[in-house]
Amino acid sequence: MSLSLGGPSREELEQFSLKAIVQAKIRDEVLHGIKVEEGDLWKVLVVDDTALHILSSCYRMSEVIQEGITVVEGINKSRKEIPDFHALYLCLPTEENVQRIVDDITPRPLYKAVHIFFLTPCPQPLLAKLARPRVVKHVKTLKEVNILFKPIEARVFTLDRPDGLYSCYSPHAPAFDIDGIAAQVLTLCETLKERPVVRCPRASSSSFVLILPIAAVCCGVLRCAAVCCTALDLAFGPGLEACAQLRFGAACFDLLDIKNGMYSFEFRDGAGRASRKQVRLDESDDLWVAFRHRHISEVFREVTEKFKAFSDEAKRTQGLPKGEASESTKALKDLLKALPQHREKTQMFSVHIDMSTKINKAFSSAVEECTRAEQNILCREEPDGTPVKDVINEISSVLIDRSLSIEDRLRCAMMCVLAKGGTSKRELDTLLDNANIPEPRRAAVTNLHQLGAVVTTDKKSKRTKPPKRKQRSGLYDMSRWTPMLKDVIEDLCDGTLPTSEYTAIRSPDSVVSKGRRKQHDDDDDDDDDNVQSSRGQWAQGKNTKRGQRKVTASKTGGAHTDRPRLIIVVLGSISYSEMRCVYEVADAAGWDIYIGSHGILSPSEFVEAIEQLDKPRAASEPAVVRPAQEDEEGSLTFVQGSSTAVASV
Structure with missing residues (x-):
């Protein structure tokens, strides 16, 4: 019995789904990517924490078993000798992982044969360890699969750096790992088999630093139809992730x-x-x-x-x-x-x-009033179109309402400061006093300047004008505000995003512009005939109307379409509302759009993260992924699915 639920079907999602593309790549290049003798049916998958987290984002344990894997084990765990099994290693090429692989082979091999799949390119010194005579004879496969991002939804990915907001914007954070972030974004481009035009806000130094290594590699390595990769930071809408949304x-x-x-x-x-x-x-x-x-x-x-x-x-x-x-x-x-x-x-x-x-x-009446006030000051008008002239007066009744939680009052204070474009130190203190915000929690407001927002100002300071927003009509009074990111995406899809404001590395002419088709840049190699013939035509394929999907199967099982693609990378974090905007624009414009960041934060998580920006932390290595879950016996477990399934015994 089937039930019509509305929205895209599962088959439609899989045509552009990052999860489906990553799953197909792991299946074809890793799980089915080895040659074994007839009768060698038993395989062990050995993973590190990073690989386990990526694997569990797109595979259930039952699906891994169906691909011929008997057991999944952790590379840092003590493992038994299974001489009749082939072992597939999926891990980062680190000194520790390579040494564990060598120890599994010498002096007595744990497995019949070893097949190694590194998530990223392996440094030459580590390759030399694997090339030793007693090791190399047991290594039957050595390959780089280039996956270092985590697919969350069909159109959403993360770099799985949970402290991304702190590492990007805190003055106490260690050196910004820009090369590591660029490398992760490049593995996404390689997985999608795309070579993007790269753009970022001209006024943003942090996002401009990010796009340089991405552009340098994309312009010289990947040989595919052009797409656009836009790198943004929170300066294009600082602090607005704290706004409550009713989706x-x-x-x-x-x-x-x-x-x-x-x-x-x-x-x-x-x-x-x-x-x-x-x-x-x-x-x-x-x-x-x-x-x-x-x-x-x-x-x-x-x-x-x-x-x-x-x-x-x-x-x-x-x-x-x-x-x-x-x-x-x-x-x-x-x-x-x-x-x-x-x-x-x-x-x-x-x-x-x-x-x-x-x-x-x-959703109490007090929360309803708080949400309505947030919408009024962010939209700068009431539902009937009456302009909001006094932001503080608009929100004053909410700030003094003690039935609201401190988090709700704090969020309203943040929205008030952002909507005013900054206020005097005295007025800010009065605002927070009236809201009864404890002194330690006030950092959530004062730390907004780390994101590029103006928090305190004086009468002599010249106030910046708020960006011009598109006029939108909404069905619901308390859901009128739309993230600014949606305006940027729509302008880019329409070909109206100016290069004077958003720098382009490589000519943006290879991205479809409204009402015309353009040939690709002269910097493309002449020998790539397929790219030359398709560049500028993928938004509107031959005999295909704009927005109509034309799908062909890729070698890895992911879908290739003649629709234009856009990859958005936001430094720090993204919100669930911004994720929703990507789906809406993609469906309306006929583009395949993907968005990602260090992590995804709810409004309450965002406020908590902003509070920590001015607090120093103990020095530690930046984590790429959260550690894998473990059960009481220390076995690795999959975190995908309706129930937790043990992945090793």
Whole structure:
């Protein structure tokens, strides 16, 4: 039994999905990328923490087993000798990992043969270790797969650096790892098989520093149709990630206790037994895909309607009587008892009914007033079009409302300062005193200047004019504000983003411009006929209307289309609202657009991260990924899927 949920189907998502492309690359180049003798069916996958995190973002444990992998083990764990198995190593080419591989081979090999797949290029000294006679005879495969980013959604990736905001903007952060970030972005370009035109805000020194190593390599190595890679920092909209958004996905991560994409809730089976369940909110959940970018008021209504439709259809096929619409636990229990074969679908509905109910309870009248005030000052007008002249007066009633949490009042104060374009030190202190913000928490406001925002000013200072925004009409009074990133993406897709404001490394003529096609730059090699013939035509393929998808299968299983591509890299962090904007523009313009950053932060997480910018930390190595999860026995575990599956025994 199928149920129409609206939005893109799973097949449509997979045509441009980063997750599907990375999964296909790992499958074709690693899991199926070795030659073994007939009868050698058993394989062990040995991974480090970085590889495990990438692998678990696009594979479930059951899917890995289906690819012929018997067991997944950690490279830094003590492992038993299995002389009949081939071992596939997927890891970073570090001194520690290479030494562990050598130790697995000498003096007595743990495995029948070794196949090594490095996530990035391997330094020559480490290759020399693997070239030793006693080692090299056991190494049957040595390859670089070039994947050092984590696909989060179909159009979203992260560099998996959870302290990205601190490392980019704190004055106490160690030296900025610009080469490491550039290398990670380049692995994304290589995975997508693209050579982009690279652009960034001309006024932004940090993002300009980032694009230079990317452009240097992209212009000389990758040989594919042109795309555009735009590097931004938070200076184009500093601090506005703190604004509360009322789309279902953003509200879930802001208001509910969701850790690493895992949501915990209470579920009752057909016998009425209660149990605690953990589910991962990802694109394997059709309801999550359908609802995540919808307004919460629509989700509150439709999740009940869709459950009623599903329940009635399921009962009709079984010859059972229909019931009344209800979102109660009793309705779920009754359906499970009557139709146990629909347990999985019913559990999916119970997750979203539970989340929408908790969000509805959290959205009190005080929170509603706070959200309305934020929208008014950010849009600089009330819903009826009346201009907001006095920002502080607009938000004063919210700041003195003690029923609101400190976080909500602090966020409103941040929005007020940003909307005013800075205020006097005296006025700022009065504002925070009235809001009863404790002294240590006030750093969330004062630290905004680290992002390029003006926080304090005087009468003599010349105030900068707010950027001109596009006029947009919204259905909901409390969801009128749109992230500034959406304006930038739309201008770039329309060919109206000026190079005077956004520097282009390589001529931007290779990016489609509105109403015309352009040939590629003269700096492209003459021997690349395929690139020459396709450059400037991929936005509007032959006999293809603009926005119509034309898909061909790639060697790695990812989809190639004749649609233009745009890769957006934001230094520091991105918000769930900015992720939503990417999907909206991609669908409207007919582009394949991907966005990524060091990490993704909810409004509350963003405020907390801003508070820490002025605080020194103990020196430590910058982490590329969070450590892999471990169970009580220390076994590596996959973090993908509705339940945690042990990946080694």
